[in-house]
Amino acid sequence: MTATIIILGLVASQTCHIVGQVLDVVEMRPVAGAHVLAADAGTTTDESGRFELTLPETPSARLTISHIGYEAKALTATPGPLPRPVLLRPRPIALPEVEVRPGPARPTGTHELSGPAIRRIPGAEKDILRAVQSLPGVSSTGDFFGWLYVRGGTPGENLFLLDGVEMPDPYHYAGLASVFNTALVEEVRLSTGGFGPDRGDRTASVLEVTTRPPRPGRRGRCGVDLTEVEAAAEFGTAGGDGFIAALRHCYLDLLLGRLDLGDGYILPTYTDFQLTARARPAPGLALNAGLLSTRESARAGDSSHWRAPGITLASRGTSGGLKLAWQPSGAARLSFQLSGIDRRQDFEVRDSLGENIRRHWPRNIRAGVLGHLIAAPGWLVEAGGSLASVAYRHESTLPLELLDPMRWGDTCVADIGFRQGDAWARVSRDVLPRLQVSAGARLDARSLDPGAVASPRLQARWQAGASTSLRTAWGIYRQFAAPEHRNADSLALAQPGAARARHLIFGLEQDLPAGITARLDLYDKRLDRLVVVRDGAFTADGTGSARGLELGLTRRQGVITWQGSYAWSRARRSWLHGLEPVPTDGEQPHILNLSGAGRLPGKIDASARLRWSSGAPYTPEVHYYENHCIPGEYNSARYPAYFRLDLRLARRFAIGGHGLDLWLSVLNATNARNVQSWYHDADGTRRAIWMLPRLPMLGLAWEF
Known part of the structure; x- marks a missing residue:
């Protein structure tokens, strides 16, 4: 030393x-x-x-x-x-004449975050999905879960893409953290509705994660904080060729195991390895490859509110993609992408009857093609499609009343294989000097469902002035029922087809003095053909609706940057046939987000994030009889309002041409008492499971 x-x-x-x-x-x-x-x-x-x-x-x-x-x-x-x-001093410069080509109208409700910005957001702790929860239209159900509820949707109605490769389950256990490593991320884009026909089989939102190109030279990074350790290495050339490899391991189980959080808390750990590589073998030809491998395990300690005294989970998965892009001229582009996903989950419950195991293996191999063509001056034509082969295996030996809502029976093995394909096209045109319109349609088909479904979509943008723009979007969005939401005997639904959502969105964006941007979004969503339970079987006749208003102010330039947003929403679903619509699990009628960042003396970067929201709905237990709780009406009660303030201080030191980053975060700085859920003791006494207490997080990273 x-x-x-x-x-x-x-x-x-x-x-x-x-x-x-x-x-x-x-x-x-x-x-x-x-x-x-x-x-x-x-x-x-x-x-x-x-x-x-x-x-x-x-x-x-x-x-x-x-x-x-x-x-x-x-x-x-x-x-x-x-x-x-x-x-x-500003100096006007003369630029050569350029040709402006149209592109798809940017839909309203689209938000972008850079990888470095995500790593600096207080309370997110470098996690993409927790950072996204600060955006308008997004709600969550607690500190321990990263599930996204977007504009009245459910977590399963969001589409996640990593460099164009679909990630069907991007969460570590129970949504605790995402599988995306921000060390490789260049940009995250969230479309909260009204997205184009190139994205399908989801009815709520699209979250796209794009990895960054390697920087020239040889570089490395290693870091550690209170929950995980990480390391990354990259090599790049001036032409953009090279690779980035990153590894991280979470030991949150050791931390939580030593905190007095009470009974029933999950103790998780996970390990992720991610690799991305790029090459330009010839002019106009680009080759990108990516690999993501994850492993995780979790256990729950003994607790009187669990029906089984011990629960463990182990999961591992591998996702990869290969993309070849060819641009023979400035007016045309063609790309081909091949991806594969293999994931295995083991869910084990130890109780007095022995060991009960549930296994679930989805495998997905997909090939797709995408083309862009400037058909004529002022026109952009895009088209694409993909074909996937999916294998799904399910084993269940869990008692029906414990954790098996799929009603496979006490013991069941099911192998399901199906094919899924899609095709889409879109035309974009500047119909007026300040009005741009994009119109397209999407066609989806699945071998488990008869016929194909078409989804028309329309987007428009009007530049009303130098600092004012109006956007609108309308479309039909469909999502096929997952294999676990089908009846075991026939794999069919009473009404076959796909869930359907109709989006209607209006947006206004205004640039204000001092570098401030104001945004207003209004949306209305109508859903039908949702999968619900009727007479012990799944059927597709559920309905739902969501509407809301979102206001946002952002200042991205200046010594102090800040942003604030307020969202009002109302979301209802008819989960059970014949019953009145009830609030969705993630519905929080009022959400307020505030955040800011600046530099203190001594080159210390300071930032803060505040979130307040109405309480999420839950199903109360209205009666206790013979050691059993009798539930009341579904989602008829609400938890108390949620409040949390996160703070962060960071300082970078230059040592011998290298960089040493130190940071200190304080989660829930005011030590607010937020309720995660309620449960009852054996005598019927109601107790609270609390969310995170005040928790300091210290970390450092060395770049070389």
């Missing part, structure tokens, strides 16, 4: 650091992405216009600071902070 400290001290003594900020001299706002160059090094400014340049030890250095659209500025600086900000 002594030798290591001496070596680091020698390295640090041979370098110096120059720290400063670049501002626009007219508007006095930060200039992000400005180039700061010296004779032996260079860097760029961040979103707040700040930079830190590491140089060989020198009494002074000549810096050149430049950015497109500004006059370059040269100055002499000494090591340490600059005495004042660097002011750049």
Whole structure:
């Protein structure tokens, strides 16, 4: 250890650091992405216009600071902070004439998050699905679950894509965390409704995760915090070829096992390995490959409210994809993608009768093709399709009344194989100078269901002014019933086909002074042909509806950035035939999200996130008789309102040309008492399972 400290001290003594900020001299706002160059090094400014340049030890250095659209500025600086900000003067530049080509109208209700931004969100703890819960239209049911309820939908009605590969179950056990590693993520895009015909077999939302290209050179990263350890390595060329590999392991079971959280808490652990590679073997030809392998296990301690005193789960899965893209000219693109998914789950309950095991293996192999063509000036034609072969195996030896809602019987083995295909087309056109329209349709077919279903969709965008845009979307969205939602004897439903949702959405976006953007979204959804239970069998005659309003304000530029949103919603489903519609599990009529970030003295980055929401609905237990709770009306009661404030401080140190990141997060900083659920003791006394208490999280990462 002594030798290591001496070596680091020698390295640090041979370098110096120059720290400063670049501002626009007219508007006095930060200039992000400005180039700061010296004779032996260079860097760029961040979103707040700040930079830190590491140089060989020198009494002074000549810096050149430049950015497109500004006059370059040269100055002499000494090591340490600059005495004042660097002011750049705007300079209009003449650009060559370019041809503007149409693209699909961006649907209203679309939100983007970058990978680095997700890693900095307080309380998300680098998890994509928890970060997305801060977006308008998204609700959750507690601190321990990352399930997404989007605009009145259920978790199973969301489509998850990783570089275009469908991820049917992107959660670790019970939605505790996602399988996506943010070290490889470039962007996350969530479409909360009104998405185009290229996305199908889901009725609520689409979440697309795009991995980033490798950076030039050889790089590595390793880090550790209170819940997991991670490591990543990457190699890239200047042309964009290379690979990124990342590994992470969670030991949350060790942490929670030492906290006094009460009975019934799940103690999970998981390990993920993710690899992405890119190559450009020829001009106009690109080859991308990806692999994701996950393993997880969890157990629940003894608790009086569990019917079985011990529950364990083990799961492992592998997903991979290969994409070949060819662009023979600027007017046409063609891509082919092959993907495969293999996942196995073991659910084991130990009770006085012995061991009961439930196994579930879905396998999915899919091939797809996508084409883009500029058919004529001002026109964009897109078309695509895919074909999948799915194998599904299910074993059940669980007692029917315990954890088997599928009614396979006390002992059952079922093998299901089916094929699924889709085809879609879309045409986009600038019908007026400021009006863009995209119209398309999708055709889905499944061998388990007779016939095919068509889904028309329409999107439009009108640029009402330089800072005002209006968007609208309408469409029909369908989702086939999963194998576990079918009757075991015939694999059929009383009314075959796919669940159907009709989306109607209006959106307004307005740019305000000081870099603030305001958004307003209104939506109305009508659902039918939902799978429900009638007379002990599954049938597809359920209905539902959802409507809501979402308001958002965002400031992404400046020394302090912030965003806030308010959402009102009402969602109802008729889960049981003949009964009145009831609130959905994730319905929270009022949700308020606030977050902000800035830099404190000492180059410390500070951020905060606050969330308040109405309580989620639940089914009360109205009577207790002979050690059994008698439930009341479904989702007829609500938990108390939810409140949580998360804080985060982070500092980056430059050591010998490398980077050391330290951060401290405080989850539930006010130690609010949020109820996760209720349960009853043997004497009928109701007790609460609480969500997370105040929990500090400390982490560090070394980049080299």
